[in-house]
Amino acid sequence: MAEEKQVQRRNLGFYSADPSQHTPVEDVQGMIIGAMTAALGLYLLNQVGLLTSGTAGVAFLLHYKFGLPFGVLFFVVNLPFYYLSFKRLGMAFSVKTFAAIVMVSVITEIEQQFLLIQYLHPLWAALLGGILIGYGLLGLYRHRASLGGIGILAIYLQDRFKIPAGLVQLAFDLCVMLAAFFVVSPETVMWSLLSAVVLNLLLAVNHRSDRYIVVR
Amino acid sequence: MANVDGKSPVGFWASSSERHSILEDVQGIAAGSMLAALGVTLLSSANLLIGGTAGLGFLLRYSAGISFGTAFFLLNLPFYWLAYKRLGLVFTVKTFAAVALTSVLTGILPQLIGIEHIQPLVAALFGGLLIGCAMLILFRHRASLGGFGILALYLQDRFGWRAGFVQLGLDGVVLALSFFVASPLIIVCSILAAVTLNMTLAINHRTDRYIVR
Numbered sequence: 001m002a003e004e005k006q007v008q009r010r011n012l013g014f015y016s017a018d019p020s021q022h023t024p025v026e027d028v029q030g031m032i033i034g035a036m037t038a039a040l041g042l043y044l045l046n047q048v049g050l051l052t053s054g055t056a057g058v059a060f061l062l063h064y065k066f067g068l069p070f071g072v073l074f075f076v077v078n079l080p081f082y083y084l085s086f087k088r089l090g091m092a093f094s095v096k097t098f099a100a101i102v103m104v105s106v107i108t109e110i111e112q113q114f115l116l117i118q119y120l121h122p123l124w125a126a127l128l129g130g131i132l133i134g135y136g137l138l139g140l141y142r143h144r145a146s147l148g149g150i151g152i153l154a155i156y157l158q159d160r161f162k163i164p165a166g167l168v169q170l171a172f173d174l175c176v177m178l179a180a181f182f183v184v185s186p187e188t189v190m191w192s193l194l195s196a197v198v199l200n201l202l203l204a205v206n207h208r209s210d211r212y213i214v215v216r
Numbered sequence: 217m218a219n220v221d222g223k224s225p226v227g228f229w230a231s232s233s234e235r236h237s238i239l240e241d242v243q244g245i246a247a248g249s250m251l252a253a254l255g256v257t258l259l260s261s262a263n264l265l266i267g268g269t270a271g272l273g274f275l276l277r278y279s280a281g282i283s284f285g286t287a288f289f290l291l292n293l294p295f296y297w298l299a300y301k302r303l304g305l306v307f308t309v310k311t312f313a314a315v316a317l318t319s320v321l322t323g324i325l326p327q328l329i330g331i332e333h334i335q336p337l338v339a340a341l342f343g344g345l346l347i348g349c350a351m352l353i354l355f356r357h358r359a360s361l362g363g364f365g366i367l368a369l370y371l372q373d374r375f376g377w378r379a380g381f382v383q384l385g386l387d388g389v390v391l392a393l394s395f396f397v398a399s400p401l402i403i404v405c406s407i408l409a410a411v412t413l414n415m416t417l418a419i420n421h422r423t424d425r426y427i428v429r
Contacts, residue, residue: 019422019424019425025419026419026420029415029416029419029420030420033345033349033416036341037345037346111338113335114337115331115333115335115342116331116332116333117329117330117332118330118332119329119330120328120329120330121329123328124325124328124329127250128254128329131247131251132251132254135247135349135353139349201243202243205240205243206240206243206244208233210233211427211428212425212426213426213427
């Protein structure tokens with residue numbers, strides 16, 4: 001009993017004695033760091049009118065087309081996916097993902113009051129944005145959360161209709177980029193494409209559960 | 217032996233989970249340096265300082281008007297010999313590359329991104345966070361941003377002084393010096409940035425979790 005209590009106490013601390021488990025405090029800081037990093041990346045992209053892949057790309061499209069606030073759009077666009085996420089990836093994952101998306105939505109909205117950017121070269125917006133969102137997602141994935149959306153749908157479709165998840169995601173991102181041609185200039189689409197490639201390369205190279213060994 | 221299925225260690229995707237391929241190290245160092253440079257740009261936009269050789273670089277920038285990139289690069293030079301003696305050639309070369317890249321990027325970033333206004337508190341949080349993440353990435357790829365850490369390790373071996381206390385003492389000196397160039401609000405925010413940076417590292421830098429050597 002006393003031993004159990006000791007373990008319980010340790011699990012809530014900053015430092016988990018067990019390398020294969022994150023403590024709640026570790027998860028919270030991981031999600032805050034991931035959300036802040038990703039939000040800064042999205043903010044930089046937004047400054048020069050670039051897009052990115054996934055649901056954030058859809059939110060950007062609607063944002064540039066109709067002028068609605070990005071944070072609100074990002075939150076709304078991700079809503080339909082929580083049901084799938086809850087069914088397929090469990091309660092903890094869905095709750096964490098919801099928290100991460102809320103943080104990203106809020107931070108991207110309030111950031112303009114604290115950080116005003118005068119000018120930004122599209123190349124740097126694309127590179128830094130891609131890297132920041134990539135590392136934000138990497139941090140979130142490693143703490144078993146995500147920024148929602150298409151990934152969850154892709155996994156569902158793979159299970160239900162045997163369509164490879166990677167292809168679904170790629171097809172969706174291509175659709176976003178094609179649609180972007182109708183909303184922004186071709187040059188902007190090219191920069192956006194660069195940013196999406198940087199983001200996805202970074203995840204492809206670095207997201208390896210055989211290296212970052214925490215189980216859940 | 218490191219490459220179980222005999223694949224080249226130069227590829228993007230190393231077959232072994234225990235070693236980074238050269239390209240993996242390159243992308244890690246490039247991305248880490250870019251994040252660090254962006255963090256430094258945010259901090260310097262709000263005139264904030266931080267610990268370590270970067271803090272000394274900021275001090276020189278604010279007091280003598282030397283560019284941060286140059287100061288940071290020069291200040292780290294004396295430590296490479298120690299790094300080479302104590303932590304090996306590969307670590308030293310990677311650290312040199314990371315420091316050089318960070319210096320160059322902080323030099324050219326102001327031309328590519330212009331920050332009109334940044335709240336000091338936000339600069340401290342995001343700056344500390346970005347540099348913390350950057351150092352985490354560099355540590356995980358067996359590199360660093362040079363400086364006091366290496367000296368602290370050396371002094372611990374040579375004279376038995378505890379490395380943690382040496383580093384704390386050196387950062388304390390940097391901070392004490394910053395009272396000459398900054399207002400109390402800026403110093404409070406700078407401390408917040410340093411705390412954010414070091415908490416990010418303290419919680420997340422664990423070789424038992426990210427197992428690559």
